[in-house]
Amino acid sequence: MRQPSRRKDYPYFLSYQTRWSDNDQYSHVNNSVYYHLFDSIVNTYLIEQCGLSPTSSDGIGLVVTSYCSFYRPLSFPQLLDLGLRVLKLGNSSVGYEVGVFEQGEDEPAAVGGYTHVFVDRITRKSVQMPEKLRDGLEKVRVQDVQRSKL
Amino acid sequence: MRQPSRRKDYPYFLSYQTRWSDNDQYSHVNNSVYYHLFDSIVNTYLIEQCGLSPTSSDGIGLVVTSYCSFYRPLSFPQLLDLGLRVLKLGNSSVGYEVGVFEQGEDEPAAVGGYTHVFVDRITRKSVQMPEKLRDGLEKVRVQDVQRSKL
């Protein structure tokens, strides 16, 4: 079994203020909100580091599968640190993992992610990632997570 | 590999109007929204059929893992049909699966779900499900999905 990830395992970070509406009626950040955060850090990285323009790029990334494991509750008004890494990188698809951290904590409160398939904006058929996008993703790719953990 | 589920595989259904904000800037229902819908059908079932009161029951269900696979895009203002079934039922945990259907379609546009662990409202330690709740979940439980598909 893979060891759980730590802060140092993520090469790219962004902090997010939690919002009042993130807490559900059990007074903790609702499970769905983590997926909104995954979308936010992934797309910020794609826009700012990989040349994606959601309104004009020929290829756009659509989510085909997603998942999350929740280890410890989080709650508004905490400030969260999100870490991003790429676990798999193909010609038209990429698998991201996001670690969600409380400030000052080394172990993640949750770890999840999703697989993006890049498709043509109009036809929605699978397309190759542009070189600039792939190069950007390569920079946060983690080589061989499984073996390095042995 | 398991065959994909169909409408007939889900014993409990609710319809949901999509909302303007469900569509993201790619003009389809955003991946995170499906998890909001899972929460909605699961908790409606727990409240209306299993005696759960989110504001006063001793035991409440917290999500520990969740996942979703997306097969076909959906888009506001479509009306969606959600189907619910229980795949695993333990003493303190339950695994739900939700199928998301377009009106009139037999194959799901997405299938996902999550595992709830029932915990004490105050201490958040794992507790046994009350009998009424477990009985309610038993009614939508699918026996042995894996084998029945062979």
Place this chain on the structure above:
Amino acid sequence: MRQPSRRKDYPYFLSYQTRWSDNDQYSHVNNSVYYHLFDSIVNTYLIEQCGLSPTSSDGIGLVVTSYCSFYRPLSFPQLLDLGLRVLKLGNSSVGYEVGVFEQGEDEPAAVGGYTHVFVDRITRKSVQMPEKLRDGLEKVRVQDVQRSKL
């Protein structure tokens, strides 16, 4: 002072399932959610009755002001009925009012709305509404609300 509106005052209705995430940590539908519902009924009406295509129409409606008054709390898993009417109709702008009703109730739990200004999709400059759109809005326009209430 204007008399509060009633069900009969709204010519167009849609029902919306509340969602788990609509309830905030005070266990009632959060104030922001009403605005999501306003967006949903207004745009459904514009798309289904007035020929608007959010992805391709030349003119699109942008919100310039919005407001809401909250009279009685609502709570998941209630089913809500929303009523829509147009209070003001100009050449490029329209003022909508939405009444939010519990099932079976004649008095609204909340009343709010917003002003849409129609703008060119690309330049975002104000444009005249197309005739089909204006005709559709005219059908749910309430003539002279102020005077009729005297």
Place this chain on the structure above:
Amino acid sequence: MRQPSRRKDYPYFLSYQTRWSDNDQYSHVNNSVYYHLFDSIVNTYLIEQCGLSPTSSDGIGLVVTSYCSFYRPLSFPQLLDLGLRVLKLGNSSVGYEVGVFEQGEDEPAAVGGYTHVFVDRITRKSVQMPEKLRDGLEKVRVQDVQRSKL
């Protein structure tokens, strides 16, 4: 007519990362999202500066009216600065105004707010604000906005 507010008019500020889901299909921050942000800065201030505990305080603030005017569009992945001030302060109610700013901009992109009435957590009847809460609100109260603008 009141002059529009500026950065200097707000005594308390918080920054919020926009999220992917804040953009609607017109690729700008949706009007409803501003109300989520109002809730977030108001409640952060109440919790961190005024002693409010959403899960245990006897009195909680419920929104009775809200409004917003939108001057300029905002868009993910912008970082937003929110300013908070109190315009009216009664014994059981308070009127907040929030200015929403782009980084580096002196004029707000949107200005809105809401009125909170403090009620008993259980009975939901109006109650007096505790002294600590009122003192905290007094610190961000703007005296006589109308006259000072003449």
